[in-house]
Amino acid sequence: MDWIMDNRVELINIAYLIAAVCFIVGLKLLSSPATARRGNQIAALGMAIAVVATLFMPGMQNIWLILVGLVIGAVLATFPARSVKMTAMPQMVAIFNGMGGATAALVSLVEFQHRANVGRGEIVSIVLGLIIGSISFAGSMIAFGKLQELISGRAISYPNQRQVNAIIGVAVVALGILLVVLGQAGVSYLLIVVLFLTALVLGAAVVLPIGGADMPVVIAVLNSMTGVAAALTGFVLNNQALIIAGILVGASGAFLTLLMARAMNRSVSNVLFGAWGAAAVGAGSAAAGAAPELPMREATPEDAAVPLAYAEKVIIVPGYGLAVAQAQHAVRELAETLQDRGVNVRYAIHPVAGRMPGHMNVLLAEANVPYDELFEMEQINEDFANTDVAIVVGANDVTNPAARDDPGSPIYGMPILNVDQAKQVYVLKRGRGAGFAGIENMLFHDAKTAMLFGDAKESLSKLNSAVRDA
Amino acid sequence: MLAPIPGFLFFLMQVTTDSLQTTLSDNATVLLLTVYVLLLAIFLGFELIGRVPATLHTPLMSGTNAIHGIVVLGAMIILGSIEGSSLTDTVLKILAFIAVVLGSANVFGGFVVTDRMLEMFKRKPVARKSPGAGGQ
Known part of the structure; x- marks a missing residue:
């Protein structure tokens, strides 16, 4: 015990060293899906070691105050982070x-x-x-x-x-x-x-x-x-x-x-x-x-249900609107209904779909969408051309063909999903307004595109029941 | 597994730093070694996440977000160094206490949020029906 107290500065430094190694290994593991969760846990372990070691620093005052502060912070953060x-x-x-x-x-x-x-x-x-x-x-x-x-x-x-x-x-x-x-x-x-x-x-x-x-x-x-x-x-x-x-x-x-x-x-x-x-x-x-406002063709869920139900290949393009409407479960249900009818359903995920890269994968994974139905942009972009129906759920700028075709567009050069190449396109959208970037999306005015306005979750479940009846 | 090597180097450097500090008490040497640590850590930071799939960008950001919660150690050390009970000391104590609370929230919130994201990444044990067998 005395030995520990005599050498505690060295011991604390060794604890810090172990913590540093934990962070490094944790970050390494965090960069692969299979090991990511363990990586996070190892980093958390490193943090715990570092915090506990610090409490034993020589000459520390206000230990109780520190502990109380740590606990308050933990409680304040953990509850919202969980819920x-x-x-x-x-x-x-x-x-x-x-x-x-x-x-x-x-x-x-x-x-x-x-x-x-x-x-x-x-x-x-x-x-x-x-x-x-x-x-x-x-x-x-x-x-x-x-x-x-x-x-x-x-x-x-x-x-x-x-x-x-x-x-x-x-x-x-x-x-x-x-x-x-x-x-x-x-x-x-x-x-x-x-x-x-x-x-x-x-x-x-x-x-x-x-x-x-x-x-x-x-x-x-x-x-x-x-x-x-x-x-x-x-x-x-x-x-x-x-x-x-x-x-x-x-x-x-x-x-x-x-x-x-x-x-x-x-x-x-x-x-x-x-x-x-x-x-x-x-x-x-x-x-x-x-x-003047460009024309948009509006469709009812029933209009959209028939082409969907009899399609061979469908690609779903989820965007931020899906996240806002909490529609990830509804979209999975629609996909399942279609799959039960023998339709090949895949999801095309733009690198910045949602609010952060990877956000959409997390949301869809939460709704139990199988991992292998999700495709990144490079993997699926070629396939839009031989896709019967593309369903865009609350995505806008990432489908805007202007980014590919119009050098004058502010988003020119941004990689986009080639939704406009699908044979038919249905866009589920909250309202008529422009996207985040405030840029008109010509895809919405395309002759083969039809719009379903309204809350994404409602539209999807209406679409789902319409497909069931089709 | 290259990961432990930089850690080991760091350890070596710290040992060297300590011995140098006692023998030379040369500030320049200490500074140089700190720069060593700094450069290695920068290099490591870049290297570690070099080939991350876009899918993991958000969890990775959240994970590193939790790790910089390490700053809570700074808050703890500061709060632990304030003794007096004068008005100034009390005000500083309150500020340091707030820092501990916020730092702790950064750590706990960061790790919990990251864990919740990554929870979603486990492969589903039962692949619902046979995915991809749609088509024909």
């Missing part, structure tokens, strides 16, 4: 990411105020950790608000927005530099609070003008940033576990961001600095005002 619907997962990731950012910011803030004689290098880390953590927190909260539809998912813009954002950005940088130069002078203790608040404003201001459809990329960026902020606090506290884990997340998060942006054929800077979002909204509203 939230699968469709709301992206906003849960956003909110938990924001909490991590806030933690990093608060740690930096308190460290600066509390510890005397902080070195210059550490002040750099503190200032950066504070800025990045605050931006991550405020940005994540806005992203959460947009995904939860507490605030408009549309790109929010106002005159001179870029200039205003630039001014806030410059203010943050200037305050940061000033703090590094001043060190812990009397006025610094106030300045750092001002910096904290300004960085919060900056985070919110940067994310506000970004459209809801781009939130996955935004969350990926903020996730990576929180990792970096955590690593920065690690430098300040000279804690290797924080440095390793934080950087690991920062790097993998950055890479993941690139992968996601690539799936949308967008550059990250394009997403973040919103040239596209603003232009599209402008064009969209202008078009809605000026151009």
Whole structure:
């Protein structure tokens, strides 16, 4: 026992080392579907080891307060994380990411105020950790608000927005530099609070003008940033576990961001600095005002049921609308009815279907859709041409042929599903409005396309019973 | 299984750091070793998720989201370092306490959400009828 107490700093460091290995192995396992769940559990084990080890650090005060804090956080988070619907997962990731950012910011803030004689290098880390953590927190909260539809998912813009954002950005940088130069002078203790608040404003201001459809990329960026902020606090506290884990997340998060942006054929800077979002909204509203509404052919479930029931091959294209309407079970039931009649039914999943890459797979898996009926875009895109009926459920921009054919379209170049090549297309849609990007979808005006307006879940179950009767 | 090797390197470096710190007390060397750790971790972060299928992007993001909850350690250490009971100390204690709560929420929420996503990925034991046998 004495030996343990004598060597506890070393033992804690070994525990941190084990934790770091757990994170690395966990991340490795997380990158394959078969082992992903175990990977997450191993990472969680690593976290548990690191947290428990930290409790035994020499000279720790307020142990009970720490324990109470940990328990409150655990209870507050675990309950919603368990009970939230699968469709709301992206906003849960956003909110938990924001909490991590806030933690990093608060740690930096308190460290600066509390510890005397902080070195210059550490002040750099503190200032950066504070800025990045605050931006991550405020940005994540806005992203959460947009995904939860507490605030408009549309790109929010106002005159001179870029200039205003630039001014806030410059203010943050200037305050940061000033703090590094001043060190812990009397006025610094106030300045750092001002910096904290300004960085919060900056985070919110940067994310506000970004459209809801781009939130996955935004969350990926903020996730990576929180990792970096955590690593920065690690430098300040000279804690290797924080440095390793934080950087690991920062790097993998950055890479993941690139992968996601690539799936949308967008550059990250394009997403973040919103040239596209603003232009599209402008064009969209202008078009809605000026151009006469293009014709859309409307169909009843009964109209659609016959071609479906007698089709040989059907491809279902699920989109965000399916997620919103919680229609994943209804779509599976329709697919089963069709399969019972001998129809070959497959699902075409666009890389950014839903609100995040892979979101749609999760939703459909939840509804017990067999894994091997789900096809990624590259696997199935050729087959649309010999498909009898394509059913688009609440997807819009990812089916827009303009992305393939019209160089003038803001989404030109984004890979799309070639739904327009199917022999017949039924689009289940909530209303007549344009998609997230605010861009007219010519697929909806195609002669072989018919629209079923209404709640996706209702439309699907009506369609299902109509197919049964057909 | 390459995964443990960087961990081992990290361990070696920490041992070296400690011995150097005592013998040289040379800040530059420590900084250099920290940069080592940093570079390896960056490289590892990129490498680990290099070939992830798009299907796993969301769970992976959620998983890394949970891992950066490690920042809760920082909050714990800070709260553990505040002794006094002056007004300033009390305010700082409250802030640090909030940080612990939020950090803990990041950790627990992150891992639970990821687990729930991945729960869906288990292969169904009974392949409903024979999928794909539709067609003819």
